[in-house]
Amino acid sequence: MRTTLLRRHLTASPYTLPPTIRQLLSSTTYNSSNEANVTVTGWIKSIRRQKRVSFAVVSDGTTSAGLQAVFPNSSLVPKELTNGASVKLRGRLGKSLGAGQEKELVVKDVEVLGLCDPETYPIQKQALSHEFLRDNVHLRTRTTSVAAMLRLRHALQRELSFYLEQQGFIHVHTPLLTSNDAEGAGETFKLAKITEKASNLGKTDVILTDALSHPEQDDEFFGRPAHLTVSAQLHLESFQAAISRVWTLSPSFRAERSQTSRHLSEFWMLEAEWGDLPVGTPDTGVRGICTFVEGMIRAAVKNVLEAPDTKADIDVSWGPTVDEKLDLKTERRQEMEKAVFGNGRWNIMTYGDAILALEEEYERQRRDGRTQFEFKPAWGKSLQSEHEKWLAEVMIGGPVFVIDYPLESKPFYMRVNDFDGERQTAACFDLLVPGVGELVGGSVREEREDVLLQRMKEVGLWTEENGLGHYEWYMDLRRYGGSPHVGFGMGFERLVSWVGGIENVRECVPMPRWAGRLLL
Structure with missing residues (x-):
């Protein structure tokens, strides 16, 4: 059933996005006898420049393997093509002539979409500690x-x-x-309105305080204390x-x-x-x-x-x-x-x-x-x-x-x-x-309504003054067809x-x- 649904959604149409690298690598459409022109967009994970032929691994994040890109003429490789740079590559996808991968992209055209300074780029090829990556959380998904x-x-x-x-x-x-x-x-975490005194915190509607903060009832945005679930x-x-x-x-x-x-x-x-x-x-x-x-x-x-x-x-x-x-x-x-x-x-x-x-x-x-x-x-x-x-x-x-x-x-x-x-x-x-x-x-x-009520009393959710208060609705789930x-x-x-x-x-x-x- 899942296969049928997947095929239904992946059927080529004007509304279908181009294939990802994972889809290209897993597809049986592209092989040694059936090469095809494709366009790949992603980031450079590594690059090897040689005198005549250069190689790069490009990733779009959809698979851990990455796609090997072959530049048959090193003059095709712009100097801006560095680790971390985003690119659009056009070429022919087919069976790889080298070891280590089944398919490769023979590049005909390169477009550098975004530059990446290799001197300051935090995600280098050497092993990086968890703590270092936590400090660079906005970039660590590149690893x-x-x-x-x-x-x-x-x-x-x-x-x-x-x-x-x-x-x-x-x-x-x-x-x-x-x-x-x-x-x-x-x-x-309790939610509270930003007061005039706290206006310098920014133009957001609410701020978070910890459980020890108790804004006055008159200041409750919802008319009662509100929390993140x-x-x-x-x-x-x-x-x-x-x-x-x-x-x-x-x-x-x-x-x-x-x-x-x-x-x-x-x-x-x-x-x-x-x-x-x-x-x-x-x-x-x-x-x-x-x-x-x-x-x-x-x-x-x-x-x-x-x-x-x-x-x-x-x-x-x-x-x-x-x-x-x-x-x-x-x-x-x-x-x-x-x-x-x-x-x-x-x-x-x-x-x-x-x-x-x-x-x-x-x-x-x-x-x-x-x-x-x-x-x-x-x-x-x-x-x-x-x-x-x-x-x-x-x-x-x-x-x-x-x-x-x-x-x-x-x-x-x-x-x-x-x-x-x-x-x-x-x-x-x-x-x-x-x-x-x-x-x-x-x-x-x-x-059991009676047992539940007793338990709620034991933990302090029921009082003589307010009964169950904000938890009355929970008891209704037992009263009405529970x-x-x-x-x-x-x-x-x-x-x-x-x-x-x-x-x-x-x-x-x-x-x-x-x-x-x-x-x-």
Whole structure:
């Protein structure tokens, strides 16, 4: 079906753009017996000037390979043709006479579109550190690794969208401005009008303040406090009340000052909500969500790894950089591919079992005099990054779902499990993967109106004076035909990190934002 749709859209017409370098290289139209005149626009990645014949590699960013351009007469090569210059090349595309590439462009005409000073151009051929490229974020997409990351993001989004489409989900757009905090942690960016006193900041309509800033009610642009969304979940739940299966991939914002390799202030989340479980009932349905999430990730990633147009990008992403070691990356790549292509199902363990295993490991470390966990594991405490990585990398050696966390540590909307006589838990899960830690989090949503109201009281969303206030609409979803439903959220940059072997999520997004850094 996808092939039919693709052909329909690529059929030549007055509305069709010229082929990209990727399309030219992958096409069977151009070969040794069927050469053709083509025009290519892109940037010079490298150039070799010789006495008679010169060679250049030109890229338009659509493929990691680039296209070799052959100048049969070096006099055709203008002196302005340098690394980074943008050009339009016209010539004949056909089978390459040299090694290293299947096709090449024999250039007949050169037009330099944009000059690039080789003395000051920051993107040189030598290895460049992540920190240097972050300082030149506006140009770093010119590098092979960052361009490969962008194409990997595209491929993952394409395959996830296709999988969800096949499962009957409808893609919806959710707002970025909101009056609620879905996570309840208070780590939101608050919006405030620019006052006359702040007019020297610029002619924009709003500015962002952190969660500690509290403009007066009279100054609220929307008549109530407004925030950048931390999650689309609550809005998705309202859509799910009318469209049974919905999903979105949209930006989320969190004003947390974490400086780890897993955190960004602006990131993308794939979130989904649906009203029927593939396995189980609402009481035990969290395992059903795990089943769905595993199937979605394995199918999407498998297609990306096997797709001809992304294999080269995967190799580039997994290649060592100036900051990384090859042996460790090779081992991590094998673990990831085993998780995707292996026959065994991913492990599921309860939070209680995870804590027991972590406590035993903590005691072994203490007895053996080894470096201990920085945070001592204990029931009721959140799993720290070091705990998550130990569970996935050491204990399991692959992806693992941890389910049934303590109720008091989870948001109000998660379904309360039946009391087991000892501890109260929520019907929720986190998916932990090696090298990353938490990749996905989800739960059965609390559909029982009385239980939900009690939970909202416990977390302070209900008061004697105002009742549920701005959350009254959320209770309406239960009052008026509400039914059991489930959902999850997956950090898209963390998925890119796991699939592409990219150590830091700051290299998994085009223009990263984190506390203390906002260049563009």
